[in-house]
Amino acid sequence: MINPLRGMKDLTFEESKRFNFIIDTATTIAKRYGYGYIETPILEDTALFKRSVGDSSDIVTKEMYQFEDKGGNDVCMRPEGTAGVVRSFIHAKLDRQPIKQKFYYYGAMFRYERPQKGRLREFHQFGCESFGEASVYEDFTIITMISQIFEALGIGFDLKINSLGCSNCMPTYRDNLVGFLTEIKDELCSDCNRRIDTNPIRVLDCKNENCQNLLKNSPKLIDNLCDECDIDFKKLTTLLDSANIDYEVDTNLVRGLDYYNKTAFEFVSNNIGSQSAIAGGGRYDKLVEYLDGKATPAVGFAIGIERIMELVNMPKINRDGIYMGAMTDDAIEKILALATKKRKDTKVTIEYNSKGFKSHMKGVDKANARYALLIGEDELTNGTIWLKDLDTKEEKIIPIEDFQ
Numbered sequence: 097m098i099n100p101l102r103g104m105k106d107l108t109f110e111e112s113k114r115f116n117f118i119i120d121t122a123t124t125i126a127k128r129y130g131y132g133y134i135e136t137p138i139l140e141d142t143a144l145f146k147r148s149v150g151d152s153s154d155i156v157t158k159e160m161y162q163f164e165d166k167g168g169n170d171v172c173m174r175p176e177g178t179a180g181v182v183r184s185f186i187h188a189k190l191d192r193q194p195i196k197q198k199f200y201y202y203g204a205m206f207r208y209e210r211p212q213k214g215r216l217r218e219f220h221q222f223g224c225e226s227f228g229e230a231s232v233y234e235d236f237t238i239i240t241m242i243s244q245i246f247e248a249l250g251i252g253f254d255l256k257i258n259s260l261g262c263s264n265c266m267p268t269y270r271d272n273l274v275g276f277l278t279e280i281k282d283e284l285c286s287d288c289n290r291r292i293d294t295n296p297i298r299v300l301d302c303k304n305e306n307c308q309n310l311l312k313n314s315p316k317l318i319d320n321l322c323d324e325c326d327i328d329f330k331k332l333t334t335l336l337d338s339a340n341i342d343y344e345v346d347t348n349l350v351r352g353l354d355y356y357n358k359t360a361f362e363f364v365s366n367n368i369g370s371q372s373a374i375a376g377g378g379r380y381d382k383l384v385e386y387l388d389g390k391a392t393p394a395v396g397f398a399i400g401i402e403r404i405m406e407l408v409n410m411p412k413i414n415r416d417g418i419y420m421g422a423m424t425d426d427a428i429e430k431i432l433a434l435a436t437k438k439r440k441d442t443k444v445t446i447e448y449n450s451k452g453f454k455s456h457m458k459g460v461d462k463a464n465a466r467y468a469l470l471i472g473e474d475e476l477t478n479g480t481i482w483l484k485d486l487d488t489k490e491e492k493i494i495p496i497e498d499f500q
């Protein structure tokens with residue numbers, strides 16, 4: 097028997113229903129906010145992720161499904177969706193148009209991580225990317241949209257927000273931070289030591305308890321923002337307050353991808369174990385330019401589908417469609433003809449073997465059908481069918497030609 101690869105899962109039965117319900121709900125809400133569907137390839141040039149997610153990020157250095165294809169190209173299975181959407185946005189020259197563009201997508205992402213509950217090597221995201229809108233109102237709107245999606249799915253959450261500054265305030269802050277970190281270097285873990293040179297901001301979200309204690313006195317970016325970033329961040333918090341969306345300002349929230357500036361956020365749940373982030377995102381105003389497009393502000397997010405799968409409050413599914421069965425072999429082809437006709441507009445479940453009444457009624461329940469249609473010896477002789485409405489419990493025998 098061949099098993100799925102470690103960290104990869106089949107999506108079947110109850111889980112696939114949950115998956116579809118999540119995608120349908122998120123899609124309906126994203127469309128209300130003006131988002132249109134985009135699909136980009138799973139396989140991309142490795143350079144795309146190195147330049148966007150970041151050369152020194154964990155995703156790029158440790159977690160990529162990267163290989164040389166038969167043509168000798170360095171390719172990679174996408175670890176996230178934003179980079180591909182931005183590449184596509186530039187490729188289609190949408191950066192040259194004055195129209196604001198909004199895209200939603202969903203699909204498989206690949207990260208070669210150590211699998212555990214809520215952390216897979218192949219997982220699925222639903223994401224949105226909004227291009228051309230520099231206003232912090234759009235950051236607020238995106239956070240509102242995610243809140244609405246979670247509300248519609250019956251999922252409670254905590255929201256963490258931070259500002260990562262911009263090209264005016266971030267470099268000075270980074271220098272200050274490096275100064276602080278260099279002084280306590282010997283006490284920090286080896287990962288942090290490596291990051292002081294490669295990506296000092298990421299030191300802030302080190303999971304090591306000792307490092308976190310040492311970082312308590314570190315300079316905070318939120319206290320060192322330039323006027324514009326400070327005003328925007330305060331505006332965001334005021335908007336969230338008036339919309340009654342609870343949040344916590346987490347100055348150590350830096351995100352694992354390097355393209356963010358200004359607003360960064362994460363939605364977390366306490367009910368799913370240690371991998372608690374259920375959605376993440378933020379602003380990335382420099383990425384389009386960085387990937388050779390015309391400077392375009394942008395903001396987006398992605399929800400981790402597998403992480404919220406168990407949390408979803410599934411709606412009660414009503415009985416639907418017709419179950420058809422024969423109680424004598426001679427009636428099976430009659431049933432088949434009726435099913436073909438009815439399938440033009442109705443869901444039909446058909447049983448090819450003739451069976452007794454009780455056995456068919458079990459089949460009706462299993463199919464969760466609204467109607468049961470059976471033909472036994474009497475019906476066959478009389479040219480009739482037996483029909484039952486499982487909701488009203490009404491039963492009747494009618495001429496076969498009256499069955500529409």
Ligand code: HAM
Pocket residue numbers: 175176177178207209214215216217218219220221223224225352353373374375376377378395396397398399400401402403
């Ligand atoms: P991210 O925070 O890396 O952001 O991923 C978004 C969500 O994907 C996470 O909050 C988590 O729920 C889920 N996720 C990540 N890794 C795994 C995994 N190994 N197994 C299961 N679920 C996982 C991004 O990917 C950005 N592209 C989001 C974004 C869009 N920012 C701007 N636009």
